[in-house]
Amino acid sequence: MKRVIAWIVFGACLVSVAFGQIQSEGTPRAMSAGASYLPAAPTVGMPSQDNSAYLAEDAGLPKAEQNRFAAQIPVNMNLSNSGTWTMAPDGGRVWRLRIESPDAHSLALLFSEWYLPKGAELFVYNDNQDDVLGALTAFNNWVDGTNVIRHLKGDAITLELYEPAAVMNESVLTISTVCHAYRNYFGYAQRDALDNFGDSGACNNNILCPEASAWQDEKRGATMITSGGSRICSGSMIRANVATNWPAYYLTANHCGFSGSWVFVFNYESPQCSPNADGSTAQTVANATLRANWANSDFELLELSAHPPVAYNAYYNGWNRNDAASSSSVCIHHPRGDVKKWTIDNNSPTVTSYGGSSVPGDGTHWRIANWEDGTTEPGSSGSPLFDQNSRITGQLHGGTASCANNIDDYFGRLSVSWAGGGSSATRLSNWLDPNNTGATTVDGSYPITLANDNCPGNYVTLPFSGTGSTVSATASGSGCAYPETPDVWYFFYTSPCSSQVTVSLCNSSYDTFLEVRRGGNCPGDALVDCTDDDCGVGNLRSSATFSSLGQDIIYVRVLGWNGSVGDYQLDITETALDPVPANDNCSSPTFVTALPFTTTGSTCTAANDFSFCNMGLSNDVVYTVIVDECQSITASTCGGISNFDTRLTVRTDGNCPGTTELACSDDFCGVQSQVTWNATAGVPYYVVVGGFSTSSGRFTLNITGGGHIGAPANDNCSGSLPVNALPYSHAGNTACAFADYDFAGCGFEASHDVLYTLNVPSCQTVQVSLCSPNPSYDTRLQVMAGGSCPGNTLVACNDDNQCGGSFSFQSTVSFGALANTNYYILVRGFNSLSYGPYNLNVTSAGGYISTNDVCPGTAVNALPYTGFGNTVCSQDNYANGDCYFAESSPEDVYSLTLGATQGVVISLCGSGYDTGLKVRRGGACPGDVMVVCDDDASCGGSSTLQSVVEFTAQAGVTYYVQVGGYENNTGPYSIRMEQKVLNPVDSLVIKEDGGFVRLNWEDNGAAYWTVYRSTDPATLFAPGNLMSFPPVNNWTDFSVLGTQYYYAVTYVPDYMVPALIAAGVGTRPAQEVMAAVYASLKLSADPVSDVEFYVGEIPACVELAPADKSETTTVLPAGIHLFGPGTSTEVSVPGKNYSAQ
Incomplete structure (x- = not known):
């Protein structure tokens, strides 16, 4: 067992190659014409590795454990944190990353995460571009989501991943380990003594030597297994007993310890028998699935992640499960990970136990007692043992054989493994004879499976033209018309644009049939076409034409009529259908004036008008965005129907497309784009939607606005700009200002406005102009005063005016500015759509004196009248000395002339300083005679420092009203002139009552009355x-007998009461009292002989008729005097009643 264990050197330095590392046709884009759009791949350097230290460490190991060749470097690199993405001209995108580990002989990669969507292609190549792996596609995805990439020559490799637009952002690749080969895995550079190539004993025979000429098919199924940085075992493809579509089964030794991430190296052999030379390790399949294993006979059956590509010319070796021993045996293997070797025993093997010699032992193994030519060594484990008929009878478990001791190797018997442990997971029978035919032998063969025999078949890009054959194809099942007809499959994606697609078999050599389906997983969700003979009269070939809205996945099934098979030519073309968009260029952009704005569009047939984002021309369309509020604006193609690699730019200044690029975006959300900029109201911004490189397609454009931004400092009162010295000039812009203020009296609607506060130290005429330089919009000027900003009194307002002698939509105003007074200048527009840049000029036209400062002042001819003024800029022109308060203050003059005699009240209530008020008449202004004057009066029931007078104004008489101040006070004032309406004293009754006279009159609402008595x-x-100042409407005279008296009763207005009380009864000048008389009656207590009436101050004869009509109407020269216009009263005397009018 020690020999077996010594052969197994485990490692994790394996990086997944996707589903089997089987390569599809293709060339890396960086190696193709038109690759100038690809920038250099960014490099990630690995930590320094000491090759000599690793070799020295290996040298101290037992020779059987010296098969490792690479060091493991942990990393964490993925599509997001490493490399760069670049948009491809066809709308897809390319990710590239260069990995460098100095002094490495070769590099391999282990992926902890791996997924390639359909259509994606991964290439890996070295710097010299003489070792290229790929294209790796969705076929290379492994079930556990991991993968490895075989070793590639050199100390730097570049990964290049291409994603079509249809599967953007779907790929997942995470590199967890970089394998740094410190041994020369390939032998292309300086070899060291411990490289795996050439490490096997000298007694081994290269597979290409003449002695092995009969085994050139079988050798193509025998392969080397690597794991991590080690070449660990050998094994062989083995054929299942099925007619076609053989599973990719692989037989090796159980003790090799399948890890799930092995790499199986095909055709690693010396290119000649002698001298011995290193071979290529480029043909690999990575990953497999364990199907069955059993320790007793040491077998392990795997299913590779994919069938070896046709280019590998892999051979599926046959097998023999009979118990009878073969007459001779051959082993094909990779001793010590060396190039492929061939070993032969010309004797029959014996049945025994592993490591034993007794026959039959436990019967689990074949024993090779002695090899006639060659041997086995560590790394040979799992290699197939062939009988004289080239069929596998077992796999190498272990032994003691070597070039120095070429005896005793043990192979697990296939005949024992057939039933194994009694279950499908522990025996071979379920897998190698799935239909339970009972076959005991199966011959080896090359596979007849077509790469595109099953759906989805071959992925192609458009336009496409290719040839193939259905002769070796199998039937996928019932088609749209004919059942169980041999077929092959293709699939592709239509362009992002609306298009017309034609799929043609018209140039094929047999009677074809064509099925086209669309959408979803293979074979497609919807049938597009099911067609037989439609390539012209007499042509038995097939063709289909259909429309696509863009980015459809299309599945094409090529089959024959009624089971026919043969050679075919498949041609697929695509033609754009979208009309030219209306906003293709600046001559007719789409205007956007209200946000949010959402639209869909297409660049498919647009011209490539504009170069932007420093990326050259592309099909593009134009939108012009103009908003009426300054705000942050975002334009985005993210989401919606956007189906190609978009670019966005926003430009401004000048005519479309603008001279200044404000923002540009390529990949913001995947391959979609988004730009944000700060927009000024009224300014056109040109948003151009294009594609990366030549990409085009359909898109959704969303344009949204944020909150108001960019308001100028003087947008409102809090930032009003001070104007304290003239001349004054300031350039501004109302575009981003709010419409804060709107005042009655100036007209027009609210608009964007800004504020200036004017305060000059002396009275002067101020001119405010927006004429120079002319603003670009229709302006309006407004000047306010009074109170706090923005004022409560309109001073001046202008919309359109003369600028430079010509009519202009710009504004100017001129007004008298009082010293030390705030004036609020509002720069505005004609309406809410009028705003933009302006230049404000404020100048002085010299000193200013109030227009009412000199006689005759403002003429007032009708009541009521309201005026405003300010005596700050007035002079003391008329100090007459006829009013009781000081007369040293400046005054303004008003001339009052009425068409009818009436009572008049003049009030300065509400003025801003301690006023004085007087009225004069007669002669030239300011008048010869003082009529009435006042200093302080009651306003609204409260005592104030403002002034009020009342008097009777005679028709046609001019009264000169002087507004002044107490002593030398000046300031703003408000003057109000109105008619005084108060009923006259009425129904005066005078009666003699036993030596005294009692006067009674009707109460007319006065506060007090005055009673006068005189003999004259x-x-x-x-x-x-x-005589009296009664607050009631009656009075009694007790000493009248013997004397003829004349009586008069007048009322006293409210405003005169305080003054009369203060002065004392009888002390006021007669003319002041006269001014208060509206109606009075004087009458003697004695019998009346004649009556005299006066109207106003002019005597007039009137008729007096007895009320009872008992006397003749007589004109009398004297007696009763009636004062006041339009008065009517009854007069009662002893024995007589008279009515006077």
């Missing part, structure tokens, strides 16, 4: 004649 009507309103 001409001096009735003299201050000394003010």
Whole structure:
């Protein structure tokens, strides 16, 4: 047993080659024409390895354990963390990675994760490109998801994975171990003494020597097994007793310890008999599945992960399960992992136990007592023992044979292994004779299985033209028309574009039949066509034409009519169907003005107009994005129907397609693209959808916007820019500003606006202009004042104006600015779609004096009237000295002329400083006679520092209203002039009552009344004649007998009450009291002989008619005086009642 154990050197330095390391046809793209798009593969260097140290370590081992040749380097490299992806011109993509381990004779790889989707191709090659593995495809996927890649010559290898667009992102590759060969596995460089090639004893015979000429078929089934860094065992392909489609069964020794990740090396032999030379180890199959094993006879039956490719010309050796011993025996093997050798015994073997000599022993083994030519050594374990008819009778278990002691080798007997341990997992019968035919011998043969005999068959790319034969094919089952007809299969993907596909067998040599199916797993979900003779009249060949919306998987089944077989030629072509898109170029881009925006499109038939992303031209389409709000915008082809390798760019400045590239994307989400940029409102951005290299197809484009960005600093009051010195100029842009403010009085709708705060140290005329340089949009200017920003009073507003002598959509305003007063300048647009860059210029046109500073000021001809002003910029022009408060303050003047006599109230309530107010009349402005004046008055029921006056304005008389301040106060004011409406004193009744006179009048709502008495009507309103200031509507005079008195009753307005109280009764000037009179009556208590009426201050004769009409109407010269326009009252005297109008 020690000999057996010594032959087994285990290792984990094996990297999966995908499903069996069987290579499909193809050439790495880096080695093909048009590979300039591929950048250099990035290199990952391995830690330094000391070859000499490994060799020295091996030298200390027993010779039987010196079969290892490679060191294991743990790594973790996958498609995401290593290598680079590059888009291929056909819409697929290529991943490349170079691995370098200095001083390695060769490198192999172990994959802990491995999956290649249909259509993907993996190549591995060395730097000299003289050792190329691949294409490895989906056929190389192994059931456990791992794999290995055989050793390739040199100290650096490059992996190249191609993924078609249809299977983008589906591949999975994770490299877990790099195998660094410190022995010369290939013998192409300087060999050292411990290389496996040539390590076998000199007595061994090369398989190509003349003595072995009869065994040149069988040798093609005998192979070497490597595991990790070691060449461990030998074995052979073995044929199952079935007519066709033989399973890839492989017989070796159980003690070799199958690990699941072996590599089986075919045709490793010296190219000549002598001199001995190293051979190629490039033909390999990796991975297998254990089908059965049994320790008693030391057999192990595996099924390789795939059939060896046709190029290997593998031979499936036959077998003999009879108990009778053969007349001679041959062993084909790889002693010490050397090139293939041939050993012969010309005697019959004997039946015995392993390691014994007694006959029959336990009967499990054949004993070769002595080899006539050659021997076996470590590494020969598992090799087949052939009888004289070239059939396998057992596999090598072990022994003591060597060139120095060429005796006693033991082979487990196939006849014993046939029944084995009694179950399918421990015997050969279930696998080598699945139909239980009872056969005891089966001859070896080359396989007749076609590579594309079963679905899905061969993967091809379009256009495709190829030949083949169905003569050796088997039937896949019932077709769309004929059952059990030999057939072969092909599959392909249509382009990402809508297309018309033609599949033709028209140039074939027999009566064909054609089945085409679409979608899903093989054989396809939907039948596309089932056709026989349609290549023209008299032509028995087949052809099918159909449409594809893009990226369909198509399965083609080639068969014959009614069981016919023969040679065929398959031609597949594709023609694009998509129309030229409307937005193919800048002449008609698709406009996008509202977000979010989603659309689908195609570049299949678009022209290649634009070069972007530094990647050259590609089929492309154009979208123009213009938004009315500054925001972050994202354009993406991720998701949806996007089915090709897209590119995206966004450009701006100038006409389409723009001169400045803002963003560019190739692979953002897989092979789809996404760009994000900050957009300014109103600015056109050109989004171009193209493909990597020449890729084209269908896509979904999503354009979305984020929140508002980029608002200027002076977008609102918090950042209003100060303008404190003139001239002032500032360039800005309203595109990203919010529409913050909208005021009644300026008109137009809200728009993007920005703010400036003007405050000048002296009164001056200010001009604000947007004319130079002209903005690119329709502007509007607005100036506000009052209160905090943005103001509450409109000062000036303009939309369109003259700029440079010509009409313009730009704006200018001019206004008088008060010293130390905030004015809020709003730069805006005509409407919500008007915004853009501007240049604001603010200049001074000289000093400013209020328009009301000098006579006659603002003319007021109708009531009510409201005005606003400011005496800050006024002068003290009219100090008349006729009002009781100081007259040193500047004042503004208003001229009031009304068409009808009426009571007038003038109020400065709400003004911003301690005001003074007076009214004059007569002569030229500012008037000769003071009518009324006031300093402080009640406003809204509270005492204030503002002023109010009331007086009767005569029709056609001009009154000059002066707005001033207490002492020298100035400031902003609000002036309100309106008609005073208060019913006159009415129904005055005077009665004599026993020596006194009682006056009664109707309450007209006044707070107080004044009662005057005089013996002379001409001096009735003299201050000394003010008798009483009653708050009620009656008064009694107790000392009237013997004297004729004239009485007058007036009401006192609210605003005069405090002043009258403060001054004392009878101390106010007569003219002040006169100003308050609206209706009064004076009447003697004695019998009346005549009556005199006055209207206003002008005497007039009126008619007095007794109320009872008992007396004739008489015009009397004197007696009763009626003051106030439009008054009507009853007068009662002893014995008489009169009605006066």
